[in-house]
Structure formats: structure tokens, C-alpha cells
Amino acid sequence: MDRSVDQILDCVRENVDVHVQNGVLVAKSADARSLSLPAIYPEWLGDAAFAQAHGARFNYVVGEMARGIATPRMVIEAVRAGCVGFYGSAGLKPDTIQAGIQEIKAGIAQGQTSWGANLIHSPQQPGYEAEVVDLFLSMGVRRVSASAYMRLSPEVVRYTALGLSRDGQGSIRRANHVFAKVSRAEVARQFMQPAPEKILRALVSENRISPEQAELAAQVPVALDLTAEADSGGHTDNRAAAPLFSSLSIARDQVAAETGIDANMIRIGLGGGIATPHGVAAAFQMGAAYVLTGSINQAAIESGLSEPARQLLAKAGPADVGMAPAADMFEQGVEVQVLKRGTLFAMRGRKLHALYKAGLSFETMTQKDRAWLEDVLGEPFDDVWQKTRAFMLQSNPKEAARAEADGNKRLALVARRYLFMGAQWAREGVADKASDYQIWCGPAQGAFNEWVAGTFLEPIENRTVRQIALNLMEGAARLTRAGQMRAAGIAVPPTAFSCTPKRFL
Structure with missing residues (x-):
């Protein structure tokens, strides 16, 4: 990836002295003040703990799109690009899900962890959710994106609890990770809190988890990663991103105060409306740990949608x-x-x-x-x-x-x-x-199409999840750099907040 700070700042006004000295940007403002600003790389956007926890290079998730629209191939390419990828397994038959997971495992490096599959609440299909969880556990799927939940189900709790253990120092370790996709604070709070005692007791009485696992699950959040789902394609509450993210952040702090859980354990990402560098940069500026893209990947060549x-x-x-x-x-x-x-x-x-x-x-x-x-x-x-x-x-x-x-x-x-x-x-x-x-689709798809018009990303044959992800993250870094300079008092023109897609090799 091109890391040239000079190119990131190629739109800076001529009367501002900008150069790189020993890897650090040195700028001189119009009133002759000298400023030193560290470099900004796409890898640094978001919460470093997220990337570390999930084995990714970027704090960027290629989200699950149900019924196989997010294909195994899409997950593989997301992982290879340094992102987290989720298989759109929701609504598929267990045999199909199993084949998809096998394809993913065959296509990525051994030990690669930045992938998972979709678990959707399915009240219309009794037993389906439990069968899918059993499959995930048997095949070692360590990350699931839980969607369409209005309340916790025993199966989500079981998946979390069965992955809990203590290390040599007595700390609780988590092998199974739930990404909860939510659009309401009251739903988010359920995932941020430890599992309800009633559900844990029932799971123990049914011999589906051990008493020791129930004890551990009563001490930690059900999910450490929550995706604030703003106005998006498919199931959506049409929520605006900024109020939603603020609402979930407040809920996290309240849950921490009520339960004694460390609020910094819980990472909140943002999805819905993430389609241009402006959307990515804005999400990270609000404090999002990661961003998640959905609709825009449906037009990519790895998508399960027809041409x-x-x-x-x-x-x-x-x-x-x-x-x-x-x-x-x-x-x-x-x-x-x-x-x-x-x-x-x-x-x-x-x-x-x-x-x-x-x-x-x-x-x-x-x-x-x-x-x-x-x-x-x-x-x-x-x-x-x-x-x-x-x-x-x-x-x-x-x-x-x-x-x-x-x-x-x-x-x-x-x-x-x-x-x-x-x-x-x-x-x-x-x-x-x-x-x-x-065709599930939010306004973000139109914004993306406008951004790539006239560039190499306009034809769908050039749209890959890798090119989309790298352009969004690189562009967000450029916009963040321009905003950093403006905040430092440097006269930055409005055109510095524009960027055009480029082809990454």
C-alpha cells in the first residue's frame, strides 16, 4: 500500500510548507508557526485492540449478507486483504453452511482467525438456530455475527459460555466471539451484560453447558463487539449513525457502572451508511472501534448475487x-x-x-x-x-x-x-x-456509485472486496490527515477532503 504522506497531502495550499523529516510530517502554517504531526496510516484507524483480538490488519469488517450473498469466496478475499470477513450463512441449510465453512478453511492460511459466520434469530424455524450453533461449535467457528435479535436466546448464550475458561493466572479467556448487530440500546444492553441467570440455569439443567461455564458466563459480557447498525440494506430501523452510536456508547457506560464490568472491554463498531471514505473517517472520528460494510459488497465480483x-x-x-x-x-x-x-x-x-x-x-x-x-x-x-x-x-x-x-x-x-x-x-x-x-440495499450503495463514477471501480468487473476495502481505508486516512491539519491551525482547502479511488496492486 502507498504510505506516502506527501501524496496524502497533495491538496494542501501552496503557502503551507509541508515535508517529511525522519518519518514525521513537519508543517509550517501561514503565520510561520512550526508544527510536527505524526503520520497516519489506515491500519491505525479504529481500536487497535479489535484488530489484535481478531487477527486482522485493518479495523474493517466485510459484513455477512444472508442466504449466501456474502459467499465463502468473499470471506476468503476479505481475510487475505487484512480485514475480518463473515460468511452469510443465515437462512442456508446446514449442509450448505458446512460446505461453505470447509471452503473458507481451505482458502485461508492455517491459524488465520479473522473470519466467522452469521447466526440469525429464527423464531419461525424451531430448532434451526440450535442446529446451526451445534455445527459452528463442531467445525471450530470462533466468531459469529448475531443479527435480528430483539432479545438474547439460549443458543447465543450457549455459544459464548462454551468458549469460556480460565488461564493460568485466573483470568477468564474467551474462545468464542459474538459480534452483536444491534440498532437499539435496549437490545445492546443485553449483549453488553453477563448472561441472565435464568438462561444459564436452564442450560446447566439441560447439560448443555457445565456449571463452571455458567459461573464464568455470569461474570463477563455475552459479546465484546457490538455493531451499531444504522440505516442499512435488509433488516433496518433506518437509524441515523451519529445518534445511534452515541446511544450505544451511553448504554455501554451505564452497563459498566451497574455491573462493574470494565467499559473498555466492550468495542462498538459502526455499520450502515459506510460506503465512502467520508463515512469511514466519520465513524472512526466518533470513536468506532471498527467499521462494517454491507450493501456495497453485494455488487463485488465475490458476491452471491447474479450479474x-x-x-x-x-x-x-x-x-x-x-x-x-x-x-x-x-x-x-x-x-x-x-x-x-x-x-x-x-x-x-x-x-x-x-x-x-x-x-x-x-x-x-x-x-x-x-x-x-x-x-x-x-x-x-x-x-x-x-x-x-x-x-x-x-x-x-x-x-x-x-x-x-x-x-x-x-x-x-x-x-x-x-x-x-x-x-x-x-x-x-x-x-x-x-x-x-x-435486493437488499441501503442509501450507501448510491453514495458509493456516485463516488466511483468515472473511475476504475465503476464497472462491476473491477469491484472486489479488496479494492473496495483498501480504497475506503486509504481514503479515510487521507481525510483524517486533512482534518488533523485543519485542527492544528493549518489553512486546509475544502478540496483536501476529496479523494478519488485508485487501483491497488
Whole structure:
């Protein structure tokens, strides 16, 4: 990587004397004051303890994107670039997850630790979460990113507790690391605190953890790394980054005061809206231990999305997103943020939810709405219901039984199938279903597209997670340097806070 301080400062005004002397920047301001400012490297942005704990070069996470969009290849390339990478294992079958983990292990150096997989709360699929945790434990997955949790589950606690032990000095060691992705302080507090006694007692009584592990889990936070998820693609509360980060920081200090836990043990990172050097620099300036990118990696060549879907992403602007019902929590009214430009998915999903909320069934709809629905589904409603029923009998027989007797419930399950298939069609690139693609996307994707327009990163064939990560981190270092100079009293022009992507070899 180019570490030239001169190049980082190539936009400084001419009447400011800037040069490097023995590796330290020496500047002279307009009033002839001499200033010495140490170098800033991308590796120094964020919390050094984070990189050390997870074996990374940069405090940068290539985030998990569910159902395999964050592929094993993406994780491998993230690790090779010096970042932390998470496999998008949420929603995949255990056999597929196992194959993905094996691929990751085969593609990285032995002993490399800066990778993990996604664990998603799955109330609609009883037993699935436990099965995935068992798989992670058996395969030595030491880092999981826990997402979509509103409250702690026994499986998250079990994963943490089974990795706890004491070293020779009596200190508690942690082998299993949970990254909690949260957008609310009340949820974050649960991960910042030790595990609840009730959950620990139940796990011990079921012989799922030992009494010794329960004792240790009662003394340390469930998670040491929490990702503040601001306005992002997929599941999101559309929170603004700065208020959210501040809220979680306050919650951390309050939890520390209440429990006696060292507040400095808990690292808060920031994701959502991280798409340009400005976003990265701002996150670190706020005090983020690390940054996490999501949407922008979907258009990268390592993504699990099809090329047609990636091309749509590459054309998006910051406003080309909308909210649509979530397939996994349709009845509860939970929404996900998706790409709006080039698809009809968001509009169709919202109408489906409106019909459900009105208490309708297919049989009680107007003829016009029935024709619309079957046109969207692409086949008769009864045929889709039979396919849905067959799946539900395997995954959740109680839900299937309810739907047999309740037409409104049948409509909900069929709608959930359509929403689910929208994401599947986008991954597979089904040509005649392009208008129904569900592509998780936040405004950050549009900001990234604007930043790379006219550069080598504009074509999607040049977008790799390595080029994206290095450009964001190098650019953030440049902006941080310019801000440091301005804070030191040096006249720095506004154009010093701009940078253009460059190709890293």
C-alpha cells in the first residue's frame, strides 16, 4: 500500500510548507508557526485492540449478507486483504453452511482467525438456530455475527459460555466471539451484560453447558463487539449513525457502572451508511472501534448475487431504495430496505401486506385483486399454496395446520413465499423474474456509485472486496490527515477532503 504522506497531502495550499523529516510530517502554517504531526496510516484507524483480538490488519469488517450473498469466496478475499470477513450463512441449510465453512478453511492460511459466520434469530424455524450453533461449535467457528435479535436466546448464550475458561493466572479467556448487530440500546444492553441467570440455569439443567461455564458466563459480557447498525440494506430501523452510536456508547457506560464490568472491554463498531471514505473517517472520528460494510459488497465480483442483480445495484442512486415486508416476519409488519430502481418488488410486497392486514383471504378478495395476485405469483394461487404447504409441513407443521383452517394465514404464507423467492431469483438471475428481484440495499450503495463514477471501480468487473476495502481505508486516512491539519491551525482547502479511488496492486 502507498504510505506516502506527501501524496496524502497533495491538496494542501501552496503557502503551507509541508515535508517529511525522519518519518514525521513537519508543517509550517501561514503565520510561520512550526508544527510536527505524526503520520497516519489506515491500519491505525479504529481500536487497535479489535484488530489484535481478531487477527486482522485493518479495523474493517466485510459484513455477512444472508442466504449466501456474502459467499465463502468473499470471506476468503476479505481475510487475505487484512480485514475480518463473515460468511452469510443465515437462512442456508446446514449442509450448505458446512460446505461453505470447509471452503473458507481451505482458502485461508492455517491459524488465520479473522473470519466467522452469521447466526440469525429464527423464531419461525424451531430448532434451526440450535442446529446451526451445534455445527459452528463442531467445525471450530470462533466468531459469529448475531443479527435480528430483539432479545438474547439460549443458543447465543450457549455459544459464548462454551468458549469460556480460565488461564493460568485466573483470568477468564474467551474462545468464542459474538459480534452483536444491534440498532437499539435496549437490545445492546443485553449483549453488553453477563448472561441472565435464568438462561444459564436452564442450560446447566439441560447439560448443555457445565456449571463452571455458567459461573464464568455470569461474570463477563455475552459479546465484546457490538455493531451499531444504522440505516442499512435488509433488516433496518433506518437509524441515523451519529445518534445511534452515541446511544450505544451511553448504554455501554451505564452497563459498566451497574455491573462493574470494565467499559473498555466492550468495542462498538459502526455499520450502515459506510460506503465512502467520508463515512469511514466519520465513524472512526466518533470513536468506532471498527467499521462494517454491507450493501456495497453485494455488487463485488465475490458476491452471491447474479450479474443482472449486481448491474442493477451499480446503477442505483442514494434515493433508489424503499421499504418492503420482510419474508421472515411478514405477519409482524417488520420491513427490510431494498433496491427500488429497476424492480417492482417493494411496491408489490407492500400491497401484499396491505391485503393481509385487511384480514382478507384469496377467497374473499375482489376479483381484481385475485387477478393481480395470480399475475404477480405467475401461477394459480392454489398451486402456489400447495408448494407452500409442502414446505411448511416440513419446517413448521403447526403453522401449516393453522393455515389449513384460516384463509388469511394461507395468504400470509403464500406472501412469505413470494418475498422469499424474490431474493432467490435475484441470486440466481432468473431473467423473467427481474421485476420481482428482492435486493437488499441501503442509501450507501448510491453514495458509493456516485463516488466511483468515472473511475476504475465503476464497472462491476473491477469491484472486489479488496479494492473496495483498501480504497475506503486509504481514503479515510487521507481525510483524517486533512482534518488533523485543519485542527492544528493549518489553512486546509475544502478540496483536501476529496479523494478519488485508485487501483491497488
